[in-house]
Amino acid sequence: MDINVKVKPNLQIRAFYLFFIIAGIQLGVGIIGAPKFIFVEAERDSWLAILIGFLFMCVVVGVMFFILNQYENADYFGIHVDLFGKWIGKFLGTLLIIYLGASFLSILMTYIQVIQIFLYHALPNWIITSLIMILVLYTVFGGIRVVVGVTFIFFIITLSLLTVLYDPLLRINMYNYLPMFQASFPELLRGAKATAYTFAGFEILMIIYPFVSNKRNAKLPVYLGLTFTTFLFILITMLSIGYFSAKGLKNIDWALLILVKSASFTFLERLDYIVVIVWLMVIIPNLVLLMWAMAYGMKRLYKIQQRKTHYLFTGIILIAVNYFQYGHQITKLTDFIAKTGFWIVYIYPLLLLPIVLVRKKLKSSGRSKPS
Amino acid sequence: MRKLTIMIFSTMLFLSSCLPTLQLEDLGVITSQGVDMTEKDEIEITMSVLQFQANSTSPTTIVSGVGSTIKGAVEDAGQKVSQQLVPGKLELEIYSKEVAEKGIQPYLDTLRRDANIPDTLFLAVAEEKAKDIFHIKEEYISTNIGEFLHGLIQPGSEQRLFPGISINKFSTYINNEGIDPIAPIIGLREGTPVITGIALFKDDKMKGQLPIEFEHYFTLNEGTVREDLVEFELPMEPFTEYLPKGSGDEEKLKIVALIEEGNGKIKLKDKKALKFDTNIKIVLNLLEISRQYKLDDPKAIAQLEKEIEKQTKSQYEDILKYLKELNTDIFGYGMIYRTNKKGGKLTDKEWDEKYPNIDVTFNVKVDIVRHGTVNR
Structure with missing residues (x-):
């Protein structure tokens, strides 16, 4: 297996699109329910907790860039094999793919649950899944450029959803924010940890990076993407805190959708239905990016055709969704993804860093000896 | 590829009928x-x-x-x-x-x-x-x-x-x-x-x-009131010098005005003694007055404002007294108290005990900015 990837010029993407890839994969189902989880920990100072999460995320992304720049054109799969040898490297790569698959499932299940609560109560999971998977398969068959294109277009379209938030903005109660700065530092850290599920997704950078054609300009769009997500996250969390009572917010599962419910126009009575449906456009970038990353990983590790992985995984998903019938199962799955995601996405690159550094030193000293 | 397209379209066609129809x-x-x-x-x-x-x-x-x-x-x-x-x-x-x-x-x-x-x-x-x-x-x-x-x-x-x-x-x-x-x-x-x-x-x-x-006493406190009619009935005595002679002899001066903008703010003055200030600001546009009145005289308008302020203030005091009897905090003094408290937490029970003892000063400021197309 090659450690560095040779990407054909017709498959490369411009660094500019990294903004949409990062923001697109971070904004998904997580943000619908996230205000509750952060508020439970950090109360009124949730925005501080999110900012701490953001700073930590920036450090992790900085480390990711550092690791990536040690190689010519490598990704997670190549770096693993380079550092740990063929067997352990491939094992770690497989774990990563399983994690991506599990987060795919959790995104899908959460969305299905939203549809079943808001729209069609009795619609079986597998029907919704089939309809969504048709879209996903159709996109990923187009290859990396179509995947990025879909992410870009859906991101632009769904931005308009934000305007719906004007109504709860007018109804917020300013006193809910006071007094500020009451949360203790451990509470803030726990709140920051609660952002892990929503912020997760930027690990895609370690997989998609070899496809970027102008790598020198890659940092800015990535950091901007992170900033944009953080801004949106703080906005929605603060709106929820202002709009709901403290006791109420702790019991609300889909804070964002309830926020949207209060808006209504004379020509459009129930905006929430539209938002629930349009939210599909928000999660499709999530799903296609994850699907692409998984299939690409399989190709890198085991030389399996991407198309075959797509079909296989779709089959697994279609079977797996039928086992999730209860709300608590989905909560459990999401909790599990949030917990493991915290280690895989946030902590793992930091652990990898010293290994990469040692390796680099060994290599350079090995190289300098003969000279 | 064509086969796949046909397959995709047919699944979409058939699966959509799984949705319950509502005619x-x-x-x-x-x-x-x-x-x-x-x-x-x-x-x-x-x-x-x-x-x-x-x-x-x-x-x-x-x-x-x-x-x-x-x-x-x-x-x-x-x-x-x-x-x-x-x-x-x-x-x-x-x-x-x-x-x-x-x-x-x-x-x-x-x-x-x-x-x-x-x-x-x-x-x-x-x-x-x-x-x-x-x-x-x-x-x-x-x-x-x-x-x-x-x-x-x-x-x-x-x-x-x-x-x-x-x-x-x-x-x-x-x-x-x-x-x-x-x-x-x-x-x-x-x-x-x-x-x-x-x-x-x-x-x-x-x-x-x-x-x-x-x-109005509640909406003013709830948020900013705009374009809302309000009626006042004021005693006649304070206005005698501004009333043109021989224009009737009712006992009350009745006024209808439009609130152009009005709002209320609560401030905690003294946390220990539970002293609050409620500052009400109302901008009025006079629409109807039951007697001829010297509205071209600024002093006359000032007198009118003063009387409306006085009446509004006493009404607020009566309402609060009644609310205290019922022990319901509609105006939200507890919320202000909570925001000024360390830790920002207040239990229902704690406030239930404290609420009847709060001391509120109502500062009402009324401005009559317009009085229509005629002076008298």
Whole structure:
């Protein structure tokens, strides 16, 4: 297996699109329910907790860039094999793919649950899944450029959803924010940890990076993407805190959708239905990016055709969704993804860093000896 | 590839029929409903239902059902009509006074839990039985009852103020320590439903009521009031020097003005002694005055402002005294107290004990900026 990837010029993407890839994969189902989880920990100072999460995320992304720049054109799969040898490297790569698959499932299940609560109560999971998977398969068959294109277009379209938030903005109660700065530092850290599920997704950078054609300009769009997500996250969390009572917010599962419910126009009575449906456009970038990353990983590790992985995984998903019938199962799955995601996405690159550094030193000293 | 495309399209075609269809003709759209208690302690729901049938004479029918839960009662009512009852456009829920006094928390649950029920739903309390409001003769009102009731509430809802008390606002206030909700009371006057008063709640239980004339004292405190008519009745003596001679001899000077902008702010003055300041600011546009008055004289206007301030202040003091008796904190002093407290936490019990002892100074500032096209 090659450690560095040779990407054909017709498959490369411009660094500019990294903004949409990062923001697109971070904004998904997580943000619908996230205000509750952060508020439970950090109360009124949730925005501080999110900012701490953001700073930590920036450090992790900085480390990711550092690791990536040690190689010519490598990704997670190549770096693993380079550092740990063929067997352990491939094992770690497989774990990563399983994690991506599990987060795919959790995104899908959460969305299905939203549809079943808001729209069609009795619609079986597998029907919704089939309809969504048709879209996903159709996109990923187009290859990396179509995947990025879909992410870009859906991101632009769904931005308009934000305007719906004007109504709860007018109804917020300013006193809910006071007094500020009451949360203790451990509470803030726990709140920051609660952002892990929503912020997760930027690990895609370690997989998609070899496809970027102008790598020198890659940092800015990535950091901007992170900033944009953080801004949106703080906005929605603060709106929820202002709009709901403290006791109420702790019991609300889909804070964002309830926020949207209060808006209504004379020509459009129930905006929430539209938002629930349009939210599909928000999660499709999530799903296609994850699907692409998984299939690409399989190709890198085991030389399996991407198309075959797509079909296989779709089959697994279609079977797996039928086992999730209860709300608590989905909560459990999401909790599990949030917990493991915290280690895989946030902590793992930091652990990898010293290994990469040692390796680099060994290599350079090995190289300098003969000279 | 073509095979795949055909396959994809056919799956989309067939799978879409898995969605349950809802045809408008088969639906009864509930626009408003009233909740009563029967003698057997069961819930009785009276609904105004919109139906879309070509041969029916009236677009709405009134249906009622009895059950031990809200949903059960709706189900019971559903058996009396040929359509399926759907709550997707529920605009108003009215509770009978008896139900409101017992506490409406149990009825709010399904409203918040069921995602099909819109959050733009308003709450109100009936003067007596909620079903009486629905069983009126339609000749008295120009439209159907559901639309009519919603129209009563509508003006406030555009400003997000009373009487538009949405389900979310109400439940937020219940859960918030240090502020209690209000709701409009709807009653019948000569066979027509009107808003007759303000129901004062303590958490989810109705404790008392005030006539609707006091509306402004609450809306001013709730947020910024714009374009709202207000009436004052002032004693005549302070104005004698500004009244042209021989222009009548009523005992009271009656004034109608438009609030161009008005708002109230609460400040905590002394945390230990529980001293609060409420600063009310009202900008008025004079529209009607019962006697000729020297409005071209700035001093005369100042005198008018002073008297309105005095009266508003004493009204506020009376209202607060009554609220203290009921121990309901409608104005939200507890909320201000909480924000100034370390840790920002306040329990219901703690505030219940402290609230009757608070000391509030009302500072009312009235500005009459315009008085129409004529001076006298």
